[in-house]
Amino acid sequence: MRTFREIFRFECAYQLRRPATWLYAALLLGMTILFAGKVSIPKARAVGFYFNSSIITAEVTLIGSLLSLLVAAALAGSAGARDVQTRMDPLLHTTRLTKTAYLGGRFLAVFVMTALVQLAVPCGLLIVTLLSGLEPALSGPFRPTIYLSAYWMLAVPNAFAASALMFSVTVLSRRAIASLLGALFLCFTAVLSWQLLAATLGRWTLAECLDPMGLTVLSELARRWTPAEKGALIVGLQPILVLNRLLWLCASGVLLVVTTLRFRFAHSTGTASARRSPHPRPLTPLAREAPIRVPSVVRTFGFTTRFRQLVSISWASCRSILRGPPALLVVLPGVIFVLSGESLMQHLGTRLVPTTGLVTSILVNPADVYLWIAPLFLVVLYAGELVWRERDIGMSQLGDAAPVPEWINFSGRLCGLCLVLMALQLAMTVAGIVQQLMMGYHHVELGLYVRILFGLQLSRYVLFAMLAIVVHIVVNEKYVAHVVVILAYLATVFAPSVGVEHHMLVYGSAPGWTYSDMEGFGTSLRPVLSFMAYWSAWALLFAVVGALLWVRGPDDSLRARLKGARRRLSRTAAATAMTSVALVLAMGGFVFYNTNVLHAYQSTSDVLQAGADYERRYARFADLPQPHLDQVALDVEIFPDRPSARLRGIYHLVNRSSASIDSLHFVPSADVETSGVTFDRPAQLVLADSVLRYRIYALATPLQPGDSLQLGFTLRFVPRGFSNDGATSAASYNGTYISSEQLPIIGYARDRELSGEGERRIHGLGPRRPESAGLWIDGMGTSGRVSVSTVIATQSGQVAVAPGSLRRSYVRGTRRYFEYATAAPIRNDYAIYSAAYAVSEGEWRDSTSLGRAPVRIQVLYHPGHGRNVARAMASVRSSLDYMSREFGPYPHSEIRLIERPGDGIVLHSAPINIWFQEGFSLLAPRSDSSALDQVFAVVAHEVAHQWWGNTVTPAAIKGQALLTESLAWYSALNIVERERGSDELARLLAVMREAYLTPQSRAAPPLLQASSYSSVYRKGLFAMFALREYLGAERVNMALRRLVATYGDGRHPLATSQDLYRELLAVAPDSLRPLVADLFATNTYWELAATRAVAEPAENGQWRVTLDVTARKFVVDSSGAEVVQPMDDLVEVGISADSGSDSKPATLYRRAHRVGAGRQQFVITVPRKPSRAGIDPRSILIDVTSADNMIDVTFPSVIAARRSGGGRR
């Protein structure tokens, strides 16, 4: 015990004497203050909960805890391997010290020191809380539990697990670097659990147990908790977290015991190869031998030698990395990708075609943390190793005396690291190709792999590697430099969230690039390359600094190195430095000219500020009568090869108000240059706000009610360099898309107001206009109805599309002209397309009204993307059939599906023209009917939007998406069932229910006010489906038909969710009205579960099933509080039987019963032997955990009989 205490005391004192320990604490404190002040406070402000809440404290604590892994690694590496490294082990290990005392004392010191260093986090948080002058809304009551629980439940257990693992591996391997590998392992496991297992694969509970750092738990809480809960609940006290902590404490304890048992005080016997040959051949001990002549060689020190030296050092560095166990990191991402690739390349259960574009986009996606964390670790770890390796093993003097210039030493190591990164990219490429072949895809585009993985991606890694090596050289203190490198990395990641958004200010950053089959990299490459060139110039400058300060010889003080640097500053070095400075200035100037001169640079906060200013200054014009847009005539010239476009538009505006209008408010779009505004009558520009983009023209003679005027304008889409966000122009080489949103708006545009409650609060704006006043059709909103006629000229190889029918198409020279016009007015939401499309044509005849001309169906797609065209075409036909039969005729004579560049699985149903992104083309539903045909279902949803959205247009207020998205999905569901049968319907519902797998807050406004994705796309559908099951499809559609009849003409007033609710109530019998209210007017959940099902044989071969169920109904309010409701609802009870091995179970019994809250029993007799029984078998009601609705039936009497029978035999 005495020795234990002495070991502990000595170790603590030793570490406390080292400045690095204090530096870690200081860095952690600084990081906490910076992160809390710059990231957490704005977040709390935006979302609306206390800054000193448990969730924020926990978040900052975990980030501190992750950073402290490096601290633990430094401490454990020192405590576990120092004795061996300094060769002091024989002195120590021959004392009377016991293993337990030695290891225990050392370990405890590592753990205690790591935990103590992390006290910097709560200190930093308290400092921020007290000193940053938080507004009262952000600072909640001071609750010590929050800090204590964060420290004791997150920081301390993490420190324990980290210290235990790192100390164990270090002691057993006797190498300090092992502790860093331990840190790596923990970090990797945590990230993999969180990102891959939980977020991507949906295995949340498993991931939460596996994650050694607790990231996954926090991530779940962040998703599940409401703002109110975030302000009130304590993270550290959550059961799953406690379980996780216990699990890892036990694991760490076991590890420590194993380490103690396996540890030997004996002297290390050296390497494996030495052990293999215990008796080396005796070396010839002859003192006198004929002298052996070493050939004398001529040495040269020209360019060739420098090159060979560089190659030799690079190769040696690369091999030294690839020889160690961390080399696994090089192949690990690839292996993970191959193992998980299929589940990554699917969308809602439907496989995606693994094109090279898709595979590479996953391999380089910054959101897939587990894939890019490997290069990060490789760089962080090995930049240090390569800089320090010779010094660590004491070989530096041999190399330092060799005639190798410092810059060769420096760049050799950089190249070595780059070779490793290339190996990583190679492994990724191989993994990508293997995955493609495994999925049966053979069109491997090697060139694309090279350009993306070895060009765009590798260059980022190399820039970071360069920085890391230079940091290690300059800092010259290994573990401190590790921390600095990590912080530098985090700084680049978090720079945008602390307001540093300009890519010229964040090392190595550049705008994103896009790749698509349709237009390749399009115009996105040039900005990226320009920024990369700019940062490469900086990197070159860093390299010169690194070479000048390169440590050579034993005196590595900064003073000595600065002195040496002056001597090393040769003419070449100076010239290189000058060149790099010149390049920085030149490239920087070029980039700046593009981002800030050619484009007006606006940070996110600038944009938000402008939005607030816009509202503050011009909202007073919101109710000013303005003429309505009635007709639009567009003349569009598209030049895809430049790419550029020019649009001349004429608005035909009608004064539909009862007052005369004397001024016109003209609001051009932000994304495009708008000019050439003309009127068909005298008008004068009286206000031109070019910053907020607001113009007011005074009309010489006011526009009388009923009168109309014509307004002309020109839009120019000309590539003018690039902005900080990259190239942004609607014109493109192959996939031009000019949307009506880019056209000017007449009158104050409400959709430019800030919409987030948090950002409105921050900018001092009150809540947006009360909802009752929102039933407007403003002059230009997308709810208005317009007629559009268009003339488009494009390159002769391309097809151009606009809304309406194609009236004329002709070629003149190299230009091809298209003239379109709408036959009936459409909702003011349209676009102009131009690309080299393949066109698939079909038609559909309306069987309900014989006189109507057939509707032309066109699918315009990128050649090669035709695999789903037939499915889509079939779906359009079926959908038009069903929708027009149920809800009235389709008003146009064509309907189109048009492909756009982009890898998203995103579709948008504008009137007539439905666009989809290329990602949708990659869906590969199974050819047999065993899985959901997602293409069919999604296209049905989009066609249904022609009624739900384009015919019945809801007012732009909360709950509007219930009338568009929920109804469109509900109709699609009916279409799917009608065409493909009830099995397909069940599959569609099952896919939709997968949304419940992702933890999320159940607190939400009721559907009537819903706006969140999960509410309107999923819960709204489930509610409509439940209603259909209770009321019958016909009755529900009757209500919907009345909605179409009332609001289908798109005139004032617009429909709201309340109108839908009223219609639904109207068709529901009295007995079911409460259910309609539960589903739509409150945020109601049911919790239904079968707890026991026992069957015994009854007379006549029948079976009697005794079924125990529990039921509960509750409302979750927006703060997350559950209010239990009395329950007396009709709920189905069902019993099913297996019928053969693979066919689906047969329903033996299904009938609605009155079910109250609590535990209850049903006794039901069925004709055959049952297998499963339960409540709400088809999961009709809103139940988050519907898997427990049905359970297996048990047969106690049968088992008993069989047992006794067996005994007799």
Next chain:
Amino acid sequence: MYGLLGPNGAGKSTLMRILATLQEPDSGTVTLDDIDAIGQTHRIRETLGYLPQEFGVYPKVRADELLAHFAVLKGIINRRERNEVVEGLLRQVNLWDARGKLLGGYSGGMKQRFGVAVALLGNPRLLIVDEPTAGLDPAERVRFLNLLSELGENSVVILSTHIVDDVSELCTRMAIINKGTILLETEPLAAVAALQGTIWRRVVPRAELERLEQEHAVISTKLLFGRTVVHVHSSSSPGREFECVAADLEDVYFTTMAGRFHDGAAREQAVAE
């Protein structure tokens, strides 16, 4: 061949490192022919072979691999020549049979010999060897000294050691330094000659040692079969019990360290003139 002799901590290694371009002196100059060894370190390094007193090697690399790597670093870029040089040197330092072993499995002596091979790469004109014989067994030491003397015919070899025999066997010139200052800079033969007739030896019981040290200029004591042998420096016989012995380099060293060499040497020189 130049020997640098001095006790531990005398500043030998620092001086060697300065000569090997690894450290800059606070003041002073170093030149090799016309090369300024401080300002033009790269030119020195091109003709330099350096064997540090203590060094490590990559444990997981084969000896021939690492030697070839150093050969490239030292400018031997022709592959055929490099292979010949590597083989020749490995044979010369008796590591040829162990060339395929990982360096991590090398004994201290083998590692030392490997270092010698690195230092000899590329026939350096200036060879700086810091305590080279420290880890070598007697046979290897002889072998290595032979090698050095061979090299010394064409190159400048500077050898630091605290083993007097190394210097006496090899060096034509030498210096004795202590605490950073040169106490003596001479030719070993001349220095030994200068001391002839002034070194007196006596075997005493241990108890008398203290008294003897007060009475005479004792320059060294050592044990021989359990008894103490004392050397005393004196121009005339210090007493009957003493016998005059032939001086060797060790006596030069201890006399110098005792601060008495100059008297004797100066007088000798005066006599010679």
